[in-house]
Structures are given as structure tokens and as C-alpha cells.
Amino acid sequence: MISRKDFLKTGALSALTIPAMGLPRATQAAPAKKSYDGDAKNVIFIVADGMSHGTFALGDLVKSRQYGQHLHWTQLYNQTERPYHRGLMDMASANSIVTDSAAAASSWGSGQRINNGGINWSTEGKPLRSILPIFRDAGKKTGLVTTTRMTHATPASFATAVSSRNFEDQIAEQYLEAKVDVLMGGGHRHFAADRRDDGKDLYGEFRKAGYTIARNKSEMMSASSSDPILGIYSDSHLPYTTDHKTDAELASNVPTLAEMTVSALERLDSHPDGFILQIEGGRVDHAAHGNDVSGLIYDMIAFDDAVGEVLAFTENRDDTLVIITTDHGNANPGINGAGPGYSNAPLMLDQLHNFRHTNEWVFYNLPEEPTAGQVRELLMEATQLDLAEMDIEMVMKAMKGELATPYRAERTASSVLGKVLANYVSVNFIGDVHTGDYVELAVLGPGMDRMDSFTRNTELFDLMVDMAGVRAMAKSA
Template identity: 40%
Template structure:
């Protein structure tokens, strides 16, 4: 396929509703991959700024003497891959949220932030996993945040608002996707839902295999569609899971969920389509939490290895590795002791969420110092401890990622004096982002694309009609 032809298609995709889908479909018919990809696996490290990818690789080099599996793809000249930068804007802003970003891939049209494949005038754009399922493929999503959250939902459903997660859970039941696994218990239990519906019973009644912990998932042996929900809200941060035998026994890793999903989906004679999301990377970036960020990026990288290993043996699979947008733009900052300071993160045992959730306004400075040292491996000063304590006088319950308004920014600023990591914000950014492809259909990727182009590229690679 000529690059100029794919970019022409990208222009059509960006135009969205203005041109309509007949013109787009006609262009797609001309641009199918020479060899059809039977399977597609798209891995999304949600909210991954380039600094996150970079620091995770440096962290692994210095801690374990190896690079990340993602960047090793670029270093290995024997592995044929393609790379691109991707423009992540939404219909309403240069800075996208995860709902609009996923919808650009899911529906092939840019929509406003907060929407899931629903246009400005209420028009619905059919999500790509519904198209793949209609073509006979098995489909699924696995994530470290609620399975009803924006990124998996954008591949699967139409909904006016990403906030309607209880409703999204019901739509998953109607659509009967083959594997859906992550967090979000509150959207499936009578105790968590306002309507008191027992969605687990509803899924079981519709002949789903429902699993609630790691051992149940690993011991699955079924041809039924699978629903796995393992925790309230998002799954625990990987750094916290690594420090808890109880969490390790109960909560699967993203790599384990990915392996289970592939094992379940690969028997379908017409192939499969799987989305894998490292959603807690985004949450850690929102919290400026370097320990949580790096360990969840590394956990995502382990899932990348699972997908690549499968594709290397299978020879019929397209693997896509990317992010939906940047977040907080962290980076290792220059200084005489930058190396040693960065290496101090190797001593971190807990997330900042764990540290700050265990602090209250009645504690002493000494107790706060002890708590921070237990989580981060270094002792802050009494002045810094009192500064943190002062933030606990007026906590509230509003906000999407930090409802109690705990002092994540303050703690990150204190940690930065010891680890040499800086942040530009606590929110999404408009950066062009890294995208890599390996396997069948990867030759379709030009060096720069819009996020909507990825929808059509996946269709082209698998020869599935729009």
C-alpha cells in the first residue's frame, strides 16, 4: 500500500460525518493489507507520556540489566516493526480524554471529550469490536481499571457519557463479548448499583463464566464467554500488589489476564480481536506517583511480551502498541546526582495512594515520616511532614481521580527532591504519541497518523468491512 493512499484515507477518517461512511468504505476496499491478519491485539498504556516509556526502560536497565520489551523491539534489527507518531486530539479539544481517544479508534470518528462513539448531534458510530464480532471474530478487553471504563468501552459500545458505567455493564451483557476482565465490582453488584441489579447473576443466567479472583481465572477451562471482575474500582497498583502476598494471590496481573484472554480467544476459526489496557498508568500520572507509574508501566510491558510471543509463533497476528494520550509529562531532570537519585526509586515499596491513605490529620509528624519511609524508603524532614499534614485539614469528596483531594502533588514535590523526577502537571497533554506495530498488516502504518486512522488500519489489516 502506498503511504499517500493511507494518508488520503486518514483525511477521510478525520472528516468523519462530513463525508459519510460510503466514501470511507470505498477507500478502504482499495487499501486492504496484502496478507490478512487473522487476529489483532492492541495494547494501550493509558496516559503514557514519552517520559514514562523512557524512564521505565531506564529503570529496568539499571535495576535488572535489561530494557523494556517495547523498546527492545526498536533495538532488535532482526524484528521487522513499523513506528509512527499519532495525533490524539478529540472533536472538542486538542487535549483528549480517554473516552474520546478510545472512540476515535473504536468508531473511527472524533467525538467530544466524555462521549463514547456518539457524535455532536446524537449520531452513533458502530464500535470496531462490534464490527469484528459481526465478521465472526471472537472479541475481548482486559484492563487494570474498571472493565466499564472509558478505554475498553470505546471499543465496544455507544454511550452519551463515559460516566454511565452501570449502563455500560448492561450493554456488555447484551453484546455478549467473549472476554471482559478488569476491575469495577461496584458496577456489577446490587450493593454498588443504584438500581440494585445483580449483574453477576444476570451474566451467569446468560451462560457466562464469571470469575472473581486470580485462581478462578487461571483455572478456567470453558468455551463460554468470560466475565472477570477482580476488585472495586481499578485494580491495585502493581507496586502495592508486589508488596502484598494477599493481593498477589487474589488479583491477576495484566500479563496473566492477557495470556488467559488469548488462550480463550485463539480457538475461534475466524480469529480474534483483543484490547489490552494498562489503565493504572494514567491514574498514577494523575497522582504524580512515580513508583506506581513505573511499576504499572512495567506490568503493561509484561503484557506486551505475552502478545509479541504469541504473534511471533502464530504468524497471523497484528500487534499494536500505543497510548491514547500523554499525561503529566514526567521526566528525569538534570543534576549532579541524577543517576543515584533516580536509582532510589528502586527502594519504593508502595504507591503514594497507599502512603497518603494511611495518613490523617490526627497523626504526628513522626508518624507521617514513618509512613513515607515505609512506602518510599527514605525519611522526609519534620518540616515536610508537617507540610503534608496541613493538607489534611480540608479534604473533600469531589473529583474523578482523587475524590478526597489527598496531597499527591505535595508528596510528589517532596519526593522530587530525592528522586530527581519532575512533572509538568497532573492532567492530560496534547503530545503526539508513540505507536508501534509488529506482525501481519504492520506495513500499512505510515510515519504519522491521526488517531481515527487506526480504526481503518485495523479493519484494513483484518479485511473486515467498515
């Protein structure tokens, strides 16, 4: 029973809110201790690329319904013992309210807003000093872990400076110059002599510099933890979680983001003077661009598994600043109400449990001019859904560029397939590009007491540098 006084005090809405499944009502987390510059021996920055608020909710809903557990990230918000800061962040770049991943991560990596497309490249056209070299010069170890190509924008923005994010061959070389201790992700094509434009054997050069090279999960596991490591597990990006789980060979050869995270933390934590590590769930963004619903949600859950490892690693220690966030929204997906009293929405969402492959896999495996029967069959293999003839027709028209849509940006075949599947899983997208949403931000450990509810992206650079006590190194060239 709620008394009238309680009702007035808490407000009608909160008093009537149903607690989240299996969790107590969230209350205020324990207060944070006052922090001083230099309190953070370590910094862990964990970022889901292109995670809209709807993606966060979808990850949590699907994980709860399918596996009976909330995201680790949500669990953090639903406990009271461990202090944390939660807020929103404005990720705008120098030239737009909608950022790309390069300008977004550069704002954290150098403390400057730059134009979209560059990596730590000032609006005056000059390279900026980035955060991993700053920490390295202060005697700390450094690491980058990602599910994209190692040379992709988000990891690159913590250790390199180039005028265009497309200069990935150059970014690979700059990692060697930056002496990053742990590098793990995809992107073989930017390290192998026979894949690079200049024919340079970067694996050889890394080996000469003392690195262990790992090309699969077992090589990662057996590599000496005292040497620096270059772990490259795919020619381009690592596979989506949905495809990874279904393919036995991929599952045994390619580590998950959580496995790479554990391996990276073991290596870096052995160093007495601390470390900085960036961990990126990079393909959440790619799936959002592709309106690829199973790719999106299961990569979000896999990203959160890495969050779980970071939270476990830092559980009983107060020497590590942890930042959990995303760099921008993308395609802003959401679960739509469906059926009488919206009662069909949860059942439709549960269809996702049966998906065995992503939409990307479907397009990759279709012949050049497929018949309606071939499209239908492959989609059935991927989703276990028998799509209506009308839906298959729309996808085929879109593949030929013959389908008109009210919003012209969603005419692509991938967008149309995403929208067609919304009729079955009730998840829809508003477009297929980045959005200017203010993003979710969680901070734990030393420094969280300095955070306001609303943060400008560049403030995180200052927070990391000050809390780690490495400000002096930020100035030197």
C-alpha cells in the same frame, strides 16, 4: 576508529551516541511485506493509558537498572530481524487538542473524533457503531482486558456507546448485549446487585448467558476455556503494581495484566476465525494524575510485561495485527539531572527500588488530621526514605489547602508530595492532568506497511477494519 567519511555520512551525533546498555546499536528493522485487506485474522490492541514519552523512558531506565533488562517495547526497537513500524500519533478529540481517555479510545473504536467525556457518542448526539460488535458480526471472538474498572473509558470505547463515560452501570449492561467473549479487570461495583443503583444482578445475567464468572486468579486459571468469561478481580480498579507486590493477599488473589493477557489469548486463539483483543494498562494514567512516581513506573513495567506476552504470542506468525500505543500524555514526568555533572541522577532514581507502597497508599492510610510524625512514619514505610522536616511541612500544608505554588494546578497534596519526593528520586512532573503530546505508536504484522510516520488517531480504526477484512460489518446497524 571512525573515518572522516563515516563521520560525515552518519553525522557527529549518531557516530558518538553510546549504544544502549546490553544492546547492539539499533539499525533499520527488516522491511515489512506488502499487505492486502483481510490479511489479519487477529487484531491485538495494547494501550498504556496516559503514557508520556518520559514515562516510557523511566520504565525502561528503572527496568534496566533494577532487573538488567530493557522494556520488551524497547527491545523491539533494538532488534533487526522482526519488522515493525514506529511513528507518532495525533490524539486530539473533536473539542480539544487535549483528549480524555473516552474520546481517545472512541477515535480508535468508531473511527470518529468525538467530544471529551462521551463514549462513541457523535458530536450530533448519536451513538456510533464500535469495533468489537463489528468483529463479532464478522464471526470473530472479542475481548477486553484492563487494570481499571471493566467499565472504564478505554475498554468501554471498543464495545459500547453512551453519552457520558460516567454511566458505568449502563456500560456493564452493554457488554452483555455486545456478547464480548473475554472481559477481565476490576469494577465489581457495577456488576453486583447490592452495589448497582438499580439493584440488578448482572453477574446472574451474565451467568444465564453462558458466562463463567471468575472473582480471583485461581478461578480465572480453572475456568473452562470454551465458555465466555467475566473476570472481575476488584471492587474498583486493580491495585497498583507497587502495592500489589507488597501485599501477599493481593498478590495471590489478583492476576497481573500479563497473566490476564495470557489467559485471554489462550481463550481467543482457540477460535478458528480469529479475534480482536484490547489490553489496557490503565493505571499508568492514574499514577500520573497522582504524581505517584512508584505507582507510575512499576505499572509501566507491568504493562510492558503484557507487551512481552503479546510479542511472544505473535513471534512466528504473520496473521496478527499488533498495535502498541498510548492514548495521551499525562503529567509529562522526566528524570532530572542532579549533582555534579548530573552524576547523582542515576543513584537517586535507584532509590525507587526500595519503595514498598505508592503515594496513594500513604494518603489512604493516613488518619484524618495526621501529625507530622505520622506522615513521616508512613512515608518512611512506603518509600524507605527519611524525609526532611521542611518537606513534611509542605505536604501537611498542602493537605490543608494552605500551600501556594506558582502553577496553581499543582497545589494538591498529591502533587506536592510528588514534587517533594523529586528531591530524593530526581523524577518530577509538569502538572497532574493529560497533555496534548503526540504519542508513541508501534505497529507489527499485516498493515504495518501502510503506516506513515505521523498518524491521525482515527486511521487506526480503518487499519483494523480493513486488515481484518470486516469493513462490510462496519456499515450495518
